[in-house]
Amino acid sequence: MRTEDLIKALDADASSKAMPLRSAWWLAACAAIVIAAVVFLLTIGPRPDFMVAAHTMRFLSKFVFTIVLAVSAFALIRALSTPGASTRWAMAGMLAAPVLVAVAVVLELFMVPEALWGTRMVGSNMMICMGFIPLIGIGPLAIFLWMLRYGAPTRPVLAGAVAGLLAGGLAATFYAAHCFDDSPLFVATWYTIAIAALALLGALGGRLFVRW
Amino acid sequence: MSGKDEAELSRLLRAAIAGDERAYADFLHRIAALVRGFVRRKIVQGGVDPEDVVQETLLAIHVKRHTWRQDAPVLPWIYAIARFKLIDAFRRRGRRIEIDVDDIAETFAEPETETVSERDINRALDGLPPAQRSVVSAVSVEGRSIGETAAKFGISETAVRVSLHRGLAAIAKRFGQGRFGRE
Numbered sequence: 001m002r003t004e005d006l007i008k009a010l011d012a013d014a015s016s017k018a019m020p021l022r023s024a025w026w027l028a029a030c031a032a033i034v035i036a037a038v039v040f041l042l043t044i045g046p047r048p049d050f051m052v053a054a055h056t057m058r059f060l061s062k063f064v065f066t067i068v069l070a071v072s073a074f075a076l077i078r079a080l081s082t083p084g085a086s087t088r089w090a091m092a093g094m095l096a097a098p099v100l101v102a103v104a105v106v107l108e109l110f111m112v113p114e115a116l117w118g119t120r121m122v123g124s125n126m127m128i129c130m131g132f133i134p135l136i137g138i139g140p141l142a143i144f145l146w147m148l149r150y151g152a153p154t155r156p157v158l159a160g161a162v163a164g165l166l167a168g169g170l171a172a173t174f175y176a177a178h179c180f181d182d183s184p185l186f187v188a189t190w191y192t193i194a195i196a197a198l199a200l201l202g203a204l205g206g207r208l209f210v211r212w
Numbered sequence: 213m214s215g216k217d218e219a220e221l222s223r224l225l226r227a228a229i230a231g232d233e234r235a236y237a238d239f240l241h242r243i244a245a246l247v248r249g250f251v252r253r254k255i256v257q258g259g260v261d262p263e264d265v266v267q268e269t270l271l272a273i274h275v276k277r278h279t280w281r282q283d284a285p286v287l288p289w290i291y292a293i294a295r296f297k298l299i300d301a302f303r304r305r306g307r308r309i310e311i312d313v314d315d316i317a318e319t320f321a322e323p324e325t326e327t328v329s330e331r332d333i334n335r336a337l338d339g340l341p342p343a344q345r346s347v348v349s350a351v352s353v354e355g356r357s358i359g360e361t362a363a364k365f366g367i368s369e370t371a372v373r374v375s376l377h378r379g380l381a382a383i384a385k386r387f388g389q390g391r392f393g394r395e
Contacts, residue, residue, distance in 0.1 A: 001333050001353055006267055007240045009352035009380060010274045014228055014236040016377045018278040082279050083296065084288030152276040154296040212272065212388040 021151050025078050028147045032140035032170060039136050040174040044128070047178055058182035061104055065187060066176055069097035069195070070169030073162050077144065080159040081151030094162075097169070101192075104184035112183075123181030126190045132178070133194035134201075137164075137171030141198055145205045152212055160206015161199045168195030217246075222286040229277060244270060247294045260301045264332045268387045269297045271333075275384040297387075304390050336383045344379035347372055 019027075053059040076090035112120060123129075144163035153159035172191050181187075221242060228236035247269050251262045272293050280289050337345055350361040351372075358376075362369045 001267075001331055001337065003244055003263060003267055003270070005352040005355070006270060006333065007237065007244065008355055009348055009376065010240055010270060011233055011237045012351045012358055013274070013373070013377050013380055014233045015231055015373070020281075021279045022281060024278075082281065082284075082289075083276070083292035084290075085281075085284070152272070152279045152293065152296075154292055211390075212276065212384075 021082060022078070024150060025074075025081075025147060028143050029074060032143045032167070035139040035143070036136050036170050036174050039139060040178070043135070044132055044175075044178045047180060050177060053182070056182065058184070059176075061184065062176040062179070062182060062187055062191075063173060065097055065101050065104070066169050066172040066191070068100060068169075070166060070173060072096055073166035073169055077148075077159060077162045077166055080155060080162060081148055081153045083152050083154055094165075101184060101188050105188050108184045112185075117185060120181075120183040121185040121189055123183070123186040123190070125180065126186070129175065129179060129181070129186075129190045130194045130197075133168065133171045133175050133191065134197055135171075136174055137167040137195075137198045138201075140170050141167035141202055141205070145202065145209055148206065148210045149212065153206070153210060156206040156210035157203050158206070160210060161203035163206065164199035164202025165195060167202065168198040171195075171198070217242075218285055218287050221290075222282075225277070225280065225286055226282055229282070240270060240274075243273065243290055246290065250291065250294055251298055254298055259305045260298075261332075265294075265298050265301050267331065267333050268301070269294045271380065271384040271387060272297055275381055300390070332387070333383065336386045337379075339386065340379050340382055344375045344382065347375040348379040348383075351376055 047053065072090070072093040075093055076087065079085040079087045079090045108120070109117065141164055144166055145160060148156065148159050148163060172195060175191075181190075221239060224235045224239035224242070228239055244266060248262065248266050251265045251269075255262050255265075273290065276293065280286060337348060340348065346365065347361060350356045350364060351358070356364065358369050358372050362372045365372070
């Protein structure tokens with residue numbers, strides 16, 4: 001088939017329509033939030049003293065970290081799925097969540113006596129944390145990987161890893177409402193491990209499934 | 213590339229996405245020439261047929277045109293797709309990477325028209341289900357219109373459009389997965 005002939009076929013298919021990628025990403029984000037919410041409420045749900053805890057800085061700081069991570073990953077993944085889009089600012093934005101966590105950890109180390117550091121870090125339910133963040137995040141991750149196939153990422157493995165970070169940030173936002181361990185020392189350790197696991201899974205998914 | 217190219221190409225693609233077939237044909241011819249020039253400059257040594265990469269890029273641009281943001285420049289989008297497809301072609305052919313020798317004069321001197329040889333796209337076409345294959349062939353190789361193709365096979369125009377769209381999407385998907393033969 002000559003290129004000239006191919007162009008005739010493509011031209012004849014000009015009227016076929018697909019949803020613009022940007023709108024599709026917003027739709028995917030909404031679907032992912034709904035799925036994560038349903039899984040969260042059907043399994044562990046928020047902690048009983050949620051309203052009381054919502055008045056403490058440590059409890060609220062967890063949501064700041066996870067929401068900042070999710071928002072920055074969402075900006076980056078949209079750029080990564082669009083060929084030729086600049087990713088520099090969105091990449092820089094990914095530093096925001098780790099920097100906030102690092103600052104919170106330093107503050108915590110100043111405020112809490114050294115004897116308690118270990119207890120704060122180990123917390124009371126790290127296994128639940130490491131189990132449920134991936135569990136809540138797996139559905140959203142599948143949606144985001146599917147969206148990467150719908151888009152056109154020129155760096156599929158990186159885009160897949162960012163899909164994992166986005167799913168992780170979203171899942172951790174819900175999980176944080178259940179978790180009794182509010183210390184930044186706990187968050188910096190176990191949330192990070194759980195989210196990194198999703199990022200790794202996402203990178204693998206990007207390598208294997210995101211072909212176009 | 214010049215700013216004039218950029219403005220003209222984005223205008224054509226916007227019109228095409230709004231449903232203007234003439235604008236789309238014009239757009240595709242222009243980018244075929246652009247991409248052919250780009251790919252030939254990058255492929256210095258054998259192993260990869262530039263025209264195969266041109267065709268894969270055109271198909272990818274077609275099936276991924278919803279990823280272009282209409283307020284963003286179109287040329288970086290086109291070249292990012294072409295570069296991705298070129299790297300993919302090198303990777304498939306066993307990493308014989310010989311790119312970026314821009315100072316070789318003869319590659320510039322070549323007229324930027326296509327060469328004729330056995331194409332990857334023919335093998336991908338052969339792998340389609342019969343109904344899709346005959347519709348895609350009729351519209352492309354035989355140069356029939358949608359209406360003529362519908363009359364030829366005794367099916368509705370809608371059925372022709374659906375088969376054409378699915379056939380093209382299937383070929384693009386095969387290229388993406390690096391599958392070229394019959395399966």
